[in-house]
Structures are given as structure tokens and as C-alpha cells.
Amino acid sequence: MKILFVGDVVGSVGIKALETYLPEIKKKVKPQLTIVNGENAAGGKGTKEPDYQKITRAGADVVTGGNHTWDKREILDFIDDPKKNILRPYNFPGKNVPGRGFIEINVNSKKVYVINMMGTALMRAIDNPFLAADELLAKLDQDAVKFVDFHAETTSEKIAFANYTVGRVSAVCGTHTHVQTNDAQVINKETAYLTDVGMTGSYDGILGDKKEPIINNFLTQRPNKFDVDEDGRMQIGFCVIEINDKTNNARSIKNYVITPNNQTFLN
Ligand SMILES: C=C(OP(=O)(O)O)C(=O)O
Numbered sequence: 520m521k522i523l524f525v526g527d528v529v530g531s532v533g534i535k536a537l538e539t540y541l542p543e544i545k546k547k548v549k550p551q552l553t554i555v556n557g558e559n560a561a562g563g564k565g566t567k568e569p570d571y572q573k574i575t576r577a578g579a580d581v582v583t584g585g586n587h588t589w590d591k592r593e594i595l596d597f598i599d600d601p602k603k604n605i606l607r608p609y610n611f612p613g614k615n616v617p618g619r620g621f622i623e624i625n626v627n628s629k630k631v632y633v634i635n636m637m638g639t640a641l642m643r644a645i646d647n648p649f650l651a652a653d654e655l656l657a658k659l660d661q662d663a664v665k666f667v668d669f670h671a672e673t674t675s676e677k678i679a680f681a682n683y684t685v686g687r688v689s690a691v692c693g694t695h696t697h698v699q700t701n702d703a704q705v706i707n708k709e710t711a712y713l714t715d716v717g718m719t720g721s722y723d724g725i726l727g728d729k730k731e732p733i734i735n736n737f738l739t740q741r742p743n744k745f746d747v748d749e750d751g752r753m754q755i756g757f758c759v760i761e762i763n764d765k766t767n768n769a770r771s772i773k774n775y776v777i778t779p780n781n782q783t784f785l786n
């Protein structure tokens with residue numbers, strides 16, 4: 520089985536990049552499952568239903584979330600729709616959290632769990648993702664492919680989480696920082712890992728946002744309003760994971776970017 524995973528879609532440029540490149544990428548990769556992180560789709564913070572529709576129409580089978588999942592209250596209008604494959608991080612505290620932290624889907628008669636988890640280092644103090652993973656994985660069918668979008672800030676927490684869940688999940692792919700790392704690897708010949716799959720949005724901004732406010736934020740140490748760089752050129756960050764359907768272990772993982780200066784994937 521091949522899983523295609525696309526990093527945080529940021530604003531309208533991110534949606535445009537997805538609509539432009541995802542069909543091309545899927546033609547080349549021929550994935551059985553396509554997962555896209557959509558937590559920054561609505562103006563950089565959150566996901567509205569039209570964003571979800573555009574992301575799935577572009578070719579996503581599942582849309583994952585992160586720290587911005589709740590930023591646009593419109594998410595509450597569709598996050599509980601059982602026909603919508605939209606996830607929010609599993610480890611938000613409390614019993615009646617809207618939506619789902621994981622989804623079970625059937626891919627060519629193979630059971631696949633897509634799991635969305637969020638880190639706590641330099642993030643919100645939500646439930647410990649390591650303990651939440653123990654609790655969740657104990658109740659899932661062992662004979663299944665398990666993909667984790669781990670939305671977190673620090674490299675250490677992401678690498679530690681993957682090494683903690685190695686052998687119990689097929690892949691741990693990091694999101695959130697918007698910068699793709701070059702450490703794709705299969706840990707222990709079991710679990711595919713990438714610290715961050717990077718961002719899908721403006722190549723000409725900073726993490727997909729306009730440069731000035733972010734630079735001023737550091738210069739002045741006073742709050743600045745961040746806006747998505749809607750005029751930037753497009754980039755897309757993604758990775759492709761090959762999984763052995765018999766053992767549910769990963770065979771390989773490869774990370775890619777398509778930018779105005781790097782179109783090699785398309786050639
Ligand atoms: C891009 C970042 O965060 P977010 O997209 O969640 O605002 C970040 O903090 O690196």
C-alpha cells in the first residue's frame with residue numbers, strides 16, 4: 520500500500536497549490552490513500568467546510584488537524600458529520616470533545632487507521648500524547664495499517680514519539696512547523712518516520728505568512744497581526760510511504776517538495 524501525505528495547507532495559496540499539484544502527484548505516485556493536513560486552510564488558522572470540500576475535491580481522502588482546528592467556529596458545523604473524513608488531534612482533554620481523533624477506513628479491503636495526535640512541548644497543555652497513544656493503540660485492531668499525523672513543535676518530541684510507538688504504528692509523520700525536514704527513515708524496519716512534512720502554501724512568505732509582521736514580531740517583541748501571504752508563488756510539501764500490507768510495517772518513506780525553483784518531481 521502507498522500512502523501520500525501532504526503538509527499543512529496554508530490559506531488560499533495552499534489550496535491553489537493542492538488543486539494544481541495534487542492531481543499530478545497522484546498520477547505519478549498512484550497512492551491507495553491520500554491524507555492532507557488542513558489546519559491552516561482558512562486564512563492560516565482553522566478549517567471551514569468550503570476548505571474541506573476543496574481539499575477533498577483536490578484528491579484528499581482524509582483531512583487532519585492541529586492546534587488551529589478550533590480557530591474557526593464553523594468547524595463545529597461539520598466536524599461531527601460521519602460522512603466527513605476530518606480529524607482533530609486525539610488527545611484534547613475531556614470526554615465530549617467534538618469530532619474524531621482517529622478514523623478507521625477500508626483501503627482495498629485492508630483496514631487502515633488514520634490517527635491525529637498533537638505534541639505538548641511549546642504547545643497547549645493537552646493530554647500527554649504518549650499515554651494517549653498507549654490507550655488508543657490498545658483498543659485498535661492490531662492487524663491494521665496505522666498512520667499518525669503528529670502535529671508538534673519540537674523535533675525532540677516528534678522523534679521521541681516515533682521511537683515510543685515504533686512497531687505499534689506503520690508511520691509517524693510530523694506536521695506544524697511548516698519546514699520540511701530531511702530525515703525520512705524507517706525505524707527498526709517497522710515504522711516510517713519524518714520529523715516534518717513541511718508546508719503547502721506560499722513559497723515567498725515565512726511559513727506561509729507575510730514576512731513583515733513576522734520579522735517585526737521578532738524585531739519589536741510586540742504583537743503583530745500575522746496574515747497569510749496570499750500573493751506568494753506556490754509550494755507543496757509531501758511524502759510517500761510504502762507499507763507491506765501483510766505485516767503492516769513500512770518498507771520505505773520519501774519526502775518531496777515542489778517549489779518555483781524545484782520542479783524535479785514533475786519532470
Ligand atoms: C507554523 C506554526 O504554527 P501554526 O501553523 O500552528 O500557527 C509554527 O508554530 O511553527
Ligand SMILES: [Mn+2]
Pocket residue numbers: 558585586587670694695696
Ligand atoms: Mn499548527
